[in-house]
Amino acid sequence: MEKNYLKLNDIKxxxxxxxxxxxxxxxxxxxxxxxxxxxxxQFIEAADxxxxxxxxxFGRYNKKDKIKFYRYSQGSxxxxxxxxxxxxxxxxxxxxHYKHILGELQKLPQELNQLISYxxxxxxI
Numbered sequence: 139m140e141k142n143y144l145k146l147n148d149i150k151x152x153x154x155x156x157x158x159x160x161x162x163x164x165x166x167x168x169x170x171x172x173x174x175x176x177x178x179x180q181f182i183e184a185a186d187x188x189x190x191x192x193x194x195x196f197g198r199y200n201k202k203d204k205i206k207f208y209r210y211s212q213g214s215x216x217x218x219x220x221x222x223x224x225x226x227x228x229x230x231x232x233x234x235h236y237k238h239i240l241g242e243l244q245k246l247p248q249e250l251n252q253l254i255s256y257x258x259x260x261x262x263i
Contacts, residue, residue, distance in 0.1 A: 140192065146192075146196050148195055149196065149210070150249050151192055151246055151249035151250050151252075151253050152189055152193065152196070154242055154246060155185070155188040155189035155192060155211070155244055155246060156189040156250060157242075158185060158188075158239065158242040158243070159182070159185040159186050159189055161238070161239070161242075162181060162182060162185045162239060163189070165184055165231060165235055166181060169230060171229050173228075175215070176232060177221065177224060177228065178230075179226060180217075180221055181218070181221035181225060184214050184217040184218040184220075184221055185214070185218045185221075186215045187210070187211070187214035187217075188211045188215055188218065188231055188246065189195045189202075189211075190206035191207045191208070191210040191211040191214060192208060192211050192250075192253070193206070194207045194208065195207025195208045195210075195211070195220060197263075199256055200261070200263045201261040201263060205257055205258070207256050208209050208250055208253055208254050208257070209254070211246075211250055211252055212247070215243060215246050215247065216252070218239075218243055219240075219243055220238060222239045222240055222243065223238060
């Protein structure tokens, strides 16, 4: 009998974060040099780090390591919220982009907490 193993793309938090960072990239790539250098780069790095840390945690062997990286994703999520606010205040993004990014970021805390909970429950090591 073949077992069904969880794959990275099965993780909802990963899919949300991955799609969101590409959405942000498409916006930031259009900014002028100064905005890209001082806000855009930081915004992209923070957003990229959400999905990257989920991926790295997923690839780790033991529960503690996995959860550590999932918690790093939570920190990057908070940083992304900050850059989204700054981008709005500095008039780098319009209301539609701001609301979309905020809405996607607001989905992630629950998804990350569920991932941590699932990992805690299912893994013994």
